[in-house]
Amino acid sequence: MPFTRRTTIHTAAALALMGGLLASPAFAQDGGKPKIALVMKSLANEFFRTMEDGAKAHQKAHASEYTLVSNGIKNETDTAAQIKMVEQAVAQKASAIVLAPADSKALVPAVKAAIDKGVIVVNIDNRLDADALKEKNINVPFVGPDNRAGAKLVGDYLARQLKAGDKVGIVEGVSTTFNAQQRTLGYQDAMKAAGINVVGVQSGQWEIEKGNTVAAGMLREHPDLTALLAGNDSMALGVVAAVKAAGKTGKVQVVGYDNIQAIKPMLADGRVLATADQYAAKQAVFGIELAQKALAAKTPQAQLPAEVKTDVVLVTKGSK
DSSP, X not given: OOOOHHHHHHHHHHHHOOOSOOOOGGGOOBTTBOEEEEEESOTTSHHHHHHHHHHHHHHHHTTTTOEEEEEEOSSTTOHHHHHHHHHHHHHTTOSEEEEOOSSXXXXXXXXXXXXXXXXXXXXXXXXXXXXXXXXXXXXXXXXXXXXXXXXXXXXXXXXXXXOTXXXXXXXXXXXXXXXXXXXXXXXXXXXXXXXXXXXXXXXXXXXXXXXXXXXXXXXXXXXXXEEEEESSHHHHHHHHHHHHHTTOTTTSEEEOSSOOGGGHHHHHHTSSOEEEEOOHHHHXXXXXXXXXXXXXXXXXXXXXXXEEEOOOEEEETTOO
């Protein structure tokens, strides 16, 4: 899945800049090869296991070029543990860190500390908070999709199955994360355009069980709900179970986001109407490749591109 032409040109131009070369101990190499640390969110989420698999496959195919250290937290809200992983990567002389932050603001001080020691940092999956980065006076490239646009694709498809005036609920991810906020906005954009009423937005914290609890509560509070929009597929799994428990399978539509393997049988039989694929296996690879180019060109962090957009597509029962 290639970058857009415009992004590719900008990226190439940024990486070609050779000024301000970094001569930091962080660029110490392992056996002559740079060490890249991949720090992810919860490995209990299939999306991040797929991401890790993609990164490991890439490193295996490019074993002569870099070494990879990958790690992830136990649950989506264990921000303190993820901060320690970033600090550990710096202590272990990583040349670069590719980070999918559990919290858009809380990870910024650790990122700043890493950059100050000469470590290249690339942000994937969930965008770090722009104001927090500005406050620390650092530039961290974000490599990933437009979550709002992706969610709107899903929401638009759902809206075509509903009618104006219908009531729906949104099961949001961790509310302090940029991608959760953007997906909720994308869903709301689609519902507003179709004249559909969003009667509630509650956090299921990206997790199956919490998504189930939130959905069950919404179904009790609003017995006339026609659909539930989940911010990721893990929560959608919990939502599907809640809909079944309420005896409303086929009556309350469910949509998600991520296109994990576990959701595919549900797309096939209609328990889930649609999801979005943002290519989990490739997301870390895009971040790693940007880090590799920066290291090879000795491009300073400040001169890296601000953003590299990647694709996100709608997935339904009829998708190939």
